[in-house]
Amino acid sequence: MTKGNPLGMKKISYILRAVIFILIIFLIFQPKKKIYRVRNTPTVAVLIDNSRSMQITSDKNNFSRVKKKIIPGIAKSSKINPIFFKFSDELKNISAGEIGKLTATGKRTDIIGTLEKINNEFLGKELDAVILFSDGNQNVEKSADEVIKEFSELDIPVITVVPQPVLSQKNISIGKIDVPDVAFRNVGLTLPAKINIYGFVGKKISIFLKSEEMVLQSKSIDVVDNGVTDVDFDVKPQIAGHINYSIEIPTYSGEQNIYDNKKKFVLDVEPEKIRVLYLCGQPSFNYSFLRNTLKNDPNVELVSFIILRNPENIVPVSDSELSLIPFPVEDIFSKEIYNFDLLILDNFNYSKFPINYQHLANIKNFITVNGKSLFIISGEMPLSVYQNTPVAELLPVNPSAEIISEKFRLAVLSPEHGILKLTDDVASNNYIWKEMPLLDGINVSSVGEKSVVLAKSEKSNYPVITIAEKGKGRVMCITTSSLWRLALGSENPYNYVRIIGQSVKWLTNAASIKQVVIFAKKSYNINDTATLKIRIKDEYFKPVNNASVNFEMTSPDGKKERIEVFPETESGEYGANVELHSSGEYKIYVSAYDKKRFLGSDKISFTVFNISRESEDTNINEQFMKEIAGKTAGNFFTTDNFSIEKSDIKPKTKKSDVLYEINIWDKTPIYLILIFLFAVEWFLRRKSGLL
Amino acid sequence: MKKLFLIFNFIFLIFNFSYTQQGGKFVFAQLKYSGNWDTRPTAWDRISEFLTMSTSVKIIRERRVITISDEKLFWSPFLVITGDSDFGKFSDDEIKIITKYVQCGGMIFIDDSSGKKGSGFDKSIRAMVNKISPENPLERIPTTDAMLKSFYLLQNVSGRIITNRYFEGCKVGERYSIIYSQNDLLGVWEKDNLGNYIYPCDDKQRWEAKKMMINIILYALTGTYKSDTIHLPFIKSKLK
Numbered sequence: 001m002t003k004g005n006p007l008g009m010k011k012i013s014y015i016l017r018a019v020i021f022i023l024i025i026f027l028i029f030q031p032k033k034k035i036y037r038v039r040n041t042p043t044v045a046v047l048i049d050n051s052r053s054m055q056i057t058s059d060k061n062n063f064s065r066v067k068k069k070i071i072p073g074i075a076k077s078s079k080i081n082p083i084f085f086k087f088s089d090e091l092k093n094i095s096a097g098e099i100g101k102l103t104a105t106g107k108r109t110d111i112i113g114t115l116e117k118i119n120n121e122f123l124g125k126e127l128d129a130v131i132l133f134s135d136g137n138q139n140v141e142k143s144a145d146e147v148i149k150e151f152s153e154l155d156i157p158v159i160t161v162v163p164q165p166v167l168s169q170k171n172i173s174i175g176k177i178d179v180p181d182v183a184f185r186n187v188g189l190t191l192p193a194k195i196n197i198y199g200f201v202g203k204k205i206s207i208f209l210k211s212e213e214m215v216l217q218s219k220s221i222d223v224v225d226n227g228v229t230d231v232d233f234d235v236k237p238q239i240a241g242h243i244n245y246s247i248e249i250p251t252y253s254g255e256q257n258i259y260d261n262k263k264k265f266v267l268d269v270e271p272e273k274i275r276v277l278y279l280c281g282q283p284s285f286n287y288s289f290l291r292n293t294l295k296n297d298p299n300v301e302l303v304s305f306i307i308l309r310n311p312e313n314i315v316p317v318s319d320s321e322l323s324l325i326p327f328p329v330e331d332i333f334s335k336e337i338y339n340f341d342l343l344i345l346d347n348f349n350y351s352k353f354p355i356n357y358q359h360l361a362n363i364k365n366f367i368t369v370n371g372k373s374l375f376i377i378s379g380e381m382p383l384s385v386y387q388n389t390p391v392a393e394l395l396p397v398n399p400s401a402e403i404i405s406e407k408f409r410l411a412v413l414s415p416e417h418g419i420l421k422l423t424d425d426v427a428s429n430n431y432i433w434k435e436m437p438l439l440d441g442i443n444v445s446s447v448g449e450k451s452v453v454l455a456k457s458e459k460s461n462y463p464v465i466t467i468a469e470k471g472k473g474r475v476m477c478i479t480t481s482s483l484w485r486l487a488l489g490s491e492n493p494y495n496y497v498r499i500i501g502q503s504v505k506w507l508t509n510a511a512s513i514k515q516v517v518i519f520a521k522k523s524y525n526i527n528d529t530a531t532l533k534i535r536i537k538d539e540y541f542k543p544v545n546n547a548s549v550n551f552e553m554t555s556p557d558g559k560k561e562r563i564e565v566f567p568e569t570e571s572g573e574y575g576a577n578v579e580l581h582s583s584g585e586y587k588i589y590v591s592a593y594d595k596k597r598f599l600g601s602d603k604i605s606f607t608v609f610n611i612s613r614e615s616e617d618t619n620i621n622e623q624f625m626k627e628i629a630g631k632t633a634g635n636f637f638t639t640d641n642f643s644i645e646k647s648d649i650k651p652k653t654k655k656s657d658v659l660y661e662i663n664i665w666d667k668t669p670i671y672l673i674l675i676f677l678f679a680v681e682w683f684l685r686r687k688s689g690l691l
Numbered sequence: 692m693k694k695l696f697l698i699f700n701f702i703f704l705i706f707n708f709s710y711t712q713q714g715g716k717f718v719f720a721q722l723k724y725s726g727n728w729d730t731r732p733t734a735w736d737r738i739s740e741f742l743t744m745s746t747s748v749k750i751i752r753e754r755r756v757i758t759i760s761d762e763k764l765f766w767s768p769f770l771v772i773t774g775d776s777d778f779g780k781f782s783d784d785e786i787k788i789i790t791k792y793v794q795c796g797g798m799i800f801i802d803d804s805s806g807k808k809g810s811g812f813d814k815s816i817r818a819m820v821n822k823i824s825p826e827n828p829l830e831r832i833p834t835t836d837a838m839l840k841s842f843y844l845l846q847n848v849s850g851r852i853i854t855n856r857y858f859e860g861c862k863v864g865e866r867y868s869i870i871y872s873q874n875d876l877l878g879v880w881e882k883d884n885l886g887n888y889i890y891p892c893d894d895k896q897r898w899e900a901k902k903m904m905i906n907i908i909l910y911a912l913t914g915t916y917k918s919d920t921i922h923l924p925f926i927k928s929k930l931k
Contacts, residue, residue: 282747283912284715285768289796291914296864303921306913307747308842315745317902323840323917325925347715379714380749405714437765441714481715484796489765493795 009688016681023674033662042128042651044080045118046071048099049134051088051106052614054163066133066163066639067102074131075099077644082131087114089140091121107527107612110140111628115147115158129649130158132628133639136621139614141531144624148631157634159647160625170199173260174247175228183269188236193247193263195221195229200252208248209233216245237269239371240509244523259611264523274508277332277340278304281347281381289484290346293500300504303340305332310352333359337366341508342373347381347481350389357389364390368471373507378443379403379481396451396468396477402444408457409438410464417454419467419476419502422495423598424591437489439464443479467506474507515600516592523607526583530606534565534574536592536599543572547592547599551576556584556608565590583610713766717748717912720755720767726778726815729756730804731877738880738904745905746842748912759785768797769911773877775804777811786822793823793861793868798911803873806852813873820861820869829859829871837918838867840926841909842902849899850874851892866914876904 048071054063074082075096084094088106091114111134118130130151138144151158175194183189197205200223209217217233237243246264255261276294280287283306294302308324309315315322328336333355337343343366350360366372374394376383383399386392412420412433423429442462447453451468466477487496519533534551536544549565568575580586586608591601622636629636635647719735722728735754742748757763757770759781764770770792781789793799801820803812820829832838832848838858839845848858854874860867879900881889892900917926 282749283717283909284749285717285912286715288768288912288914291916292796292864292866295915302919304916304919305921306916308909308913309745310747313745313747317843320929321844323842323844323922323926323929325922380716403714440766482713484715484768485766488768488792488795488797490795 009684013681013684013688016677016684020674020677020681023670023677027670027674030663035660035662040651041079041081042649043126044074044082044129044131044649045122045127046074046082046084046131047091047114047118047133048084048086048102049088049106049109049111049132050086050102050104051109051137052104052612053109053135053137055104063104063163067099070161070639070642071099071133072096074644079644080129080649085114085118087111089113091117107614108140109134109137109614110142111136111138111624112142112144112147113140115151115628119147119150119154126652127156128651129634129647130156131647132158132160132625133163134160134625135162136160136623136625137614138621138624140529144628148628151632155652156632157649158628158632159634159637159649160629161637161639161642162620162622162625163639170252170254171256171260172197172200172205172249172252173257174249174263177247177263177265179265179267183237183267184272185237185240185269186272188234191233191235191245191247193231193233195231195249196227197221197223197229198226199254201225203252205252206250207231209235210246210248212244235267237267240269243267243269266521266523268519273301274299274342274504275340276300276302276342276344276504277337278302278344278346279332279348280304280306280344281349281352282307282310284347284380284481285484286377286379286481287346289487289496290344290500293487293497294504296497297501297504307348307352327353329354329359333362337362338370340372342375342504344375344377346377347379349381349385350391351385360386361390364394367394367473367475371472373474373476374470375476375478375503375507377478377481377483379441379479382443383445383477383479394470394475396448396466396475397445397463397479398448399443399445399479403441404444404460405441406457406460407438407440408442408459410436410455411458411461412455414452414454417452419465419499419506420454421502422498424593424601425598432492432495435491436495437485439480439482439485441480441482445479474509476503476507516590516602518588518590518602518604520588520604520606523609524580525609525611526580527612528580528608530578530580530586532576532578532588533568534576534590534592534602536572536574538594538599543570544592544594544599545570545572547572547574547594549574550591552589553578554587554589556582556586580608583608713751715749716751717742717908718751718755718767718769719771720757720763720769721771721773723756723758724772724774724778724781726812727774727776728772728778730773730775731802731875731881733882734877734880737882738877738908741901742905742908746909748908759788764788764792765795765797769908770797770799771877772799772801772816773804774812774816775810777815780815781819781822786819789819790823793863797868798866799869800907800911801869801871802876803854803871804875804878806850806854806873806875806878808854808873810873816871820871824861824863824869827861827863829861829869831857832860832867832870836867837915838870838906838910839903840917840922841906841913843906844926844929845899845902845906847899848872848874849896849903850876851878851890851897851900853896866910870907870910874900876900876907880904 084096084099086092086094086102089108089110173196175196177191177193179191180189195207203223205221205223207219208215216235219231221229244264244266246262248262251258251261287306291304294300305327343363367374382401382403383395384401414420415429415433421429422432442457442464444462447463447466448468451466453463453466455465456463464479468475486499487493490496515537517535520530524530534549536547538544545567551563551565553561553563563576563578565574565576585605587605589603592599626636739750739752743750755763755767757767801816803810805812834847847856850872852875859871861869878890879892879897883889
């Protein structure tokens with residue numbers, strides 16, 4: 001053989017070696033063969049919205065058609081393996097046989113919550129797609145983004161199906177109103193609203209923006225087509241706080257639903273910084289302490305003028321060597337005053353300056369007509385200088401020209417008042433006031449009409465801190481120049497800071513600059529869940545993250561309930577969810593402590609209307625349903641054009657679908673073949689004399 | 692005996708008059724400590740005359756001499772410490788009281804009468820200030836600070852002796868609550884019974900030092916008022 005064909009023998013030997021080499025390589029890497037499970041019918045969760053709005057939006061016959069024809073068609077389809085669920089604000093698995101008996105009676109629609117629950121329901125199981133029958137009226141406040149993103153990442157398409165809209169229906173409703181999270185006082189903003197109009201082509205429709213039942217603006221639309229019309233309202237809030245607004249459309253004859261012609265909303269209006277104009281008659285410790293406190297208050301923008309030199313003072317240098325500036329009487333009292341929220345007159349004797357009757361009348365108008373505030377201090381100069389002037393009408397006291405020099409302790413008459421409340425605990429508050437240092441010097445006065453004395457001198461009983469409401473504004477009067485002693489002479493100088501801060505807040509009625517603030521909507525509908533936020537800050541307005549928060553809710557029936565509150569973020573925000581099962585007024589009171597230090601309290605109330613969310617908005621929210629379908633790679637249908645075939649639902653083949661793996665090299669015959677080949681190759685080489 | 696009692700009562704009343712009639716008036720309080728604390732005993736008499744003549748500040752005419760443990764300390768938001776030599780350390784309790792005083796809004800003006808760098812008084816004062824304000828130690832007060840324009844527009848600090856071309860201070864909040872001069876600022880005011888200045892000094896320098904002292908008092912009463920935006924254009928144009 002060797003002799004006959006040595007070249008052919010060599011070739012055979014090479015081939016054998018190559019085969020052996022490949023076999024060894026395969027033995028080292030051991031490739032496997034995977035056997036996948038083959039599924040022909042995809043598993044599909046079919047979600048049927050049985051909330052009340054399904055009956056209203058699609059009319060009774062349409063809903064009946066959905067449950068009696070379309071969904072039973074799905075049940076009979078051999079192309080998918082459907083699992084049926086009904087949902088409103090709860091999700092329930094139902095059999096195909098139960099679908100015919102479904103009634104649209106659910107009180108809420110929670111599509112997002114339902115998709116979340118479905119995802120959990122099928123955790124670890126196969127789910128190839130979701131078919132969602134709904135009008136898209138999500139009326140439980142939840143964010144959709146996370147849930148939709150999860151479905152998208154899991155590669156589960158959501159096929160959305162909305163009832164066929166009845167174009168022949170007659171209805172006008174207010175859709176979405178874009179309300180900003182926060183607005184600022186005296187800053188204009190636009191409120192865009194979507195108005196859904198069907199069946200009123202050719203008519204003129206009036207739309208009103210109201211606040212507290214007062215019409216602020218009106219617009220009219222000439223209806224040229226059925227559908228959605230955008231309307232913008234421009235508003236400029238004049239006061240800070242939670243301001244109630246509503247957009248309303250009169251009810252027109254033949255409307256299908258009259259409850260959706262009015263939509264209420266609340267605007268959270270923050271004040272700009274409180275602008276304080278401080279006029280002081282002479283440099284004094286009272287000025288230095290008060291100025292320092294106001295300057296350090298982040299909510300205050302301070303402009304101050306202090307009279308450093310009177311006409312009788314002689315300075316042996318030229319004006320250019322002095323830092324004095326002219327006191328702009330005309331500018332301040334005729335123009336600039338109206339740009340401020342609070343005017344402080346500290347021992348300021350107007351008669352030393354060219355301040356005329358009209359200027360003083362402007363101060364009066366600033367308070368009584370413009371709703372601003374006055375903080376007036378005496379003690380060095382008696383308030384009697386203002387007698388027979390318009391400012392005298394603003395004073396909460398009847399002042400005399402007498403200033404008595406006596407050391408006295410404050411006797412607090414209203415320790416619970418917002419200005420004097422230094423802690424939530426009544427006994428502790430009284431104790432703090434009892435321990436306050438002595439003050440010195442009072443401008444003698446008696447309490448004025450409709451005024452409230454908050455604190456008087458302990459022995460002589462003269463009013464020291466007095467307040468009054470004057471027209472639209474507020475006035476506070478302090479008849480001593482030694483209030484600074486509450487800082488320097490006190491064990492806790494912060495009490496002085498707090499009293500001044502609270503005075504400014506009371507005077508300017510600035511509820512939104514409290515240290516403890518509850519954020520909630522002003523109104524809810526019955527069966528809503530109110531998500532309340534509480535923001536807690538310390539005296540320097542830094543967030544407090546580990547505060548002890550007491551949350552008390554009073555229901556419309558007067559029942560009080562304590563609710564647990566948890567920190568939500570690292571920025572001093574806390575949250576609580578409250579189920580609202582009764583209509584009427586709910587009251588919330590929150591107080592917060594940092595260890596044992598009282599930080600503040602806040603109280604709010606809101607109204608729960610006996611209007612179901614399901615009848616409030618009865619339009620099909622196509623946009624939302626298209627968004628769900630689009631972001632999850634699903635399809636959007638109306639009931640008229642929906643079919644399983646068009647849905648294009650395919651079973652998924654996933655890595656987790658591997659049934660078993662074959663390790664073909666892990667078999668005895670393979671090793672025997674390998675040994676055999678080695679033997680043949682060895683034999684051939686020996687025979688051909690190569691060994 | 693009765694006469695003596697009446698005289699005693701009269702003196703007592705005069706002594707306490709200033710204390711009970713304070714209100715928001717400026718009071719010049721001076722610290723009495725275990726050392727040479729009263730190096731410029733008549734300075735306030737001259738300052739008070741000049742202050743009331745040239746400004747609208749209402750004052751209590753009498754100098755208030757107090758010790759640290761005196762309750763009147765907390766009726767006196769402006770405290771002057773002078774000296775020319777080292778003094779015994781303040782106790783921990785005394786340091787606590789002064790620290791509280793500063794934190795509650797009090798202001799301390801320290802004036803080294805020795806006119807020497809590294810004097811015994813300087814060493815004692817620096818040790819004390821380090822304990823009162825460890826977090827905000829003494830720093831040079833810039834010439835742009837409101838203190839130099841609180842009444843007079845000043846370009847530089849002055850004094851009877853220019854030991855330093857700067858004052859030092861510790862800030863609490865936005866203002867300096869401790870001001871330290873080594874230039875014997877109070878020395879320029881001292882006169883003998885015949886009305887002659889006791890300590891020699893160039894007239895111009897004396898005048899600048901007087902203006903500086905008035906500015907410090909106005910600074911204690913008005914804080915950073917002259918740094919407010921409304922003053923800036925006026926001051927800028929005047930400085931040109």
